[in-house]
Amino acid sequence: MKAYIVALWIAVCGLNIGTLQAQDTLIVFAGASLTEAFEAMATAFEADNLQVDILFNFGGSSTLATQLNQGAPADIFASANPAQMQKAVDGERIAGKPQTFAHNRLVLIVPIDNPANITSIDDLNTPNISLILAAPTVPVRAYTDTMLDLLANNPEYGIAYRDAVLANLVSEEPNVRQVVAKIAFGEADAGIVYQSDVTPDIADDVQAFPIPDNINTIATYPIAITDDTAHSELAGAFIDFILSSDGQAIMATWGFVPLPTDKPCLLLCVFSKQMDG
Numbered sequence: 245m246k247a248y249i250v251a252l253w254i255a256v257c258g259l260n261i262g263t264l265q266a267q268d269t270l271i272v273f274a275g276a277s278l279t280e281a282f283e284a285m286a287t288a289f290e291a292d293n294l295q296v297d298i299l300f301n302f303g304g305s306s307t308l309a310t311q312l313n314q315g316a317p318a319d320i321f322a323s324a325n326p327a328q329m330q331k332a333v334d335g336e337r338i339a340g341k342p343q344t345f346a347h348n349r350l351v352l353i354v355p356i357d358n359p360a361n362i363t364s365i366d367d368l369n370t371p372n373i374s375l376i377l378a379a380p381t382v383p384v385r386a387y388t389d390t391m392l393d394l395l396a397n398n399p400e401y402g403i404a405y406r407d408a409v410l411a412n413l414v415s416e417e418p419n420v421r422q423v424v425a426k427i428a429f430g431e432a433d434a435g436i437v438y439q440s441d442v443t444p445d446i447a448d449d450v451q452a453f454p455i456p457d458n459i460n461t462i463a464t465y466p467i468a469i470t471d472d473t474a475h476s477e478l479a480g481a482f483i484d485f486i487l488s489s490d491g492q493a494i495m496a497t498w499g500f501v502p503l504p505t506d507k508p509c510l511l512l513c514v515f516s517k518q519m520d521g
Contacts, residue, residue, distance in 0.1 A: 267295055267297065268295055268296050268297070268475055268478055269296075269297045269298075269299060269475075270296060270297070270298045270299070270319050270320065270475055270478055270479060270482060271299050271300075271301065271317060271318045271319050271320075272286075272298060272299070272300050272301070272318070272319065272320045272321075272322065272482070273300075273301045273303075273308045273311070273312065273316075273318045273320065273321045273322070274300055274301070274302055274308075274320075274321075274322040275302070275303075275304070275305040275308070275322060275323055275324035275328075275383065275419075275420075275465070276302050276303055276304060276324075276419040276420055276421045277324055277348065277384070277420050277421070277437075277438050277440055277441055278302065278322055278324070278465070279300075279302050279421070280440075280443050280498050281440065281494060281495055281497075281498035281500060282300060282302075282322070283300070284494050284497070284498065285482075285485070285486060285491060285494050285495075286298040286300070288485075288490065288491075288494065289482055289485050293481075296478065296482075298482070301316075301318070303418075303419055304378075304379075304381070304382045304383075304418050304419035304420075305323040305324045305325060305328035305329075305382070305383050306328050306331075306381040306382055306383070307418065307419070308321065308323070308328070309321070309323065309328040309329070309331040309332045309335070310331075312332050312335065312337040312470065313331065313332065313335035313337060317472075318470050318473075319469065319470055319473040319474075319475050319478070319479045320467065320468070320469055320470065320473075320479050320482065320483065321337070321338065321467070321468055321470060322345070322465065322466075322467040323342075323383070323465065323466055323467075324348075324382075324383035324384065324420075324463060324465055325383035325386060325387070325463060325464060325465075325466075326342070326464055326466055327383070327386065328383060329342050329466040329468065332468075332470075333468075336471060337470055337471050337472075338468045338469070338470060338471060339468070339469045339470060339471045339473070339476070340468065340469060341468070342466035342467060342468040343466060343467055343468065343483070343487070344464055344465065344466055344467075344503070345465055345466070345467045345483070345486050345487055345491075345495070345503065346465045346492075346495045346500040346501065346502060346503065347462050347463060347464055347465065347500065347501035347502075347503075348438045348439060348440055348462070348463035348465065348499075348500055348501060349438065349439045349454075349455070349457070349460055349462060349463070349501065350384070350387055350388060350391060350436055350437070350438060350439070350455050350460055350461055350463070351436070351437060351438070351439045351441075351442065351452045351453065351454055351455060352364065352365055352368075352434060352435075352436055352452070352453040352454075352455060353424065353427050353434065353435050353436075353437055353441075353442065353450045353451065353452050353453075354427065354433060354434050354435075354450065354451050354453070355427055355428070355429075355430040355433070355449070355450060355451075356448065356449050356450055356451060357430070358451055359430075359433060360373045360374075360433035360434065362433060362434050362453075363453060364453055365395075365453075365455055365459075367434075368408075368409045368412065368434060369404075369405050369408035369409050369412070370412075371408070371412075372412075373412050373433040373434060374412060374414040374432040374433045374434070375409065375412040375413050375414060375432060375433065375434050375435065375436075376413075376414060376415045376416075376417060376423050376426050376427060376431070376432040376434070376435040377413060377415075377416055377417070377423065377435065377436060378416065378417050378418075378419065378420050378422075378423055379416040379417060379418055380416070382417075382418065382419055382420065383420075383463065384420040384423075384436070384437060384438060384463070385416070387461040387463050388436045388461070390461045391455070391459065391460060391461040392406045392409060392410070393406070394459065394461070395459060398459065414432055415431075415432065420437050420438060420441055421441065423435040423436070423437050423441075424437050424441045424442075424446060424450070425446075427450055428446045428449035428450050429449075438463060438499070439452070439454075439499045440498050440499030440500050441499075442499065443498070443499075462501070465500075467483055467486065469483070487503070
């Protein structure tokens with residue numbers, strides 16, 4: 245049955261599957277905030293492609309870009325911001341042009357008991373509260389700093405607000421999930437993370453407060469195939485699945501802002517979609 249499906253897929257698509265052999269392994273480097281969404285993505289993709297095994301290396305995008313530039317093997321890099329993707333591009337580790345596959349928003353989180361009675365970012369300049377952010381090289385921190393700079397130029401907040409917020413900073417973490425974990429354990433009064441980081445497993449341990457779009461910073465996530473992958477067609481098929489309506493639905497389920505629904509597929513069609521067509 246499997247051989248029939250593959251043969252029919254070739255006939256319909258007119259494509260040479262090349263490296264799509266039995267037990268192919270695809271190594272994906274992905275920002276920590278993508279953990280649950282990409283694990284769900286892999287489960288769905290592998291269900292339709294039984295010969296594929298997707299292995300992830302999740303971490304801070306800046307750390308992953310450094311690992312790539314130091315020669316770490318990978319087939320795909322999914323970054324939480326364009327700057328770290330550009331770092332990999334400059335290191336000549338990326339083939340072709342990166343593509344945006346999702347967006348995200350910043351949210352404010354506090355421990356479930358909210359000891360500092362924080363309800364919005366307006367409270368972050370309160371003296372003596374403790375704030376945790378990601379380290380300056382981590383994408384979520386870059387987005388946070390951009391937001392704070394915008395607020396510094398906003399007459400309703402100003403430079404004094406931004407300086408007071410940063411004066412409350414007590415820890416800088418290597419990735420966004422560490423920020424979430426410390427807030428969930430009550431190690432600080434507040435943190436700024438992505439809305440997708442408030443996952444079901446920590447929903448009972450934190451409170452999340454939205455940040456209005458007019459003062460928020462929308463995160464952009466690019467993805468690309470690496471320069472020396474031995475599985476370019478398989479990598480392209482997985483990226484195409486992420487960009488498909490099914491993949492974008494998974495991203496939305498895990499709190500990301502999906503791409504516009506009229507965005508066309510840009511790479512190979514995933515096997516199951518070809519079978520449906």
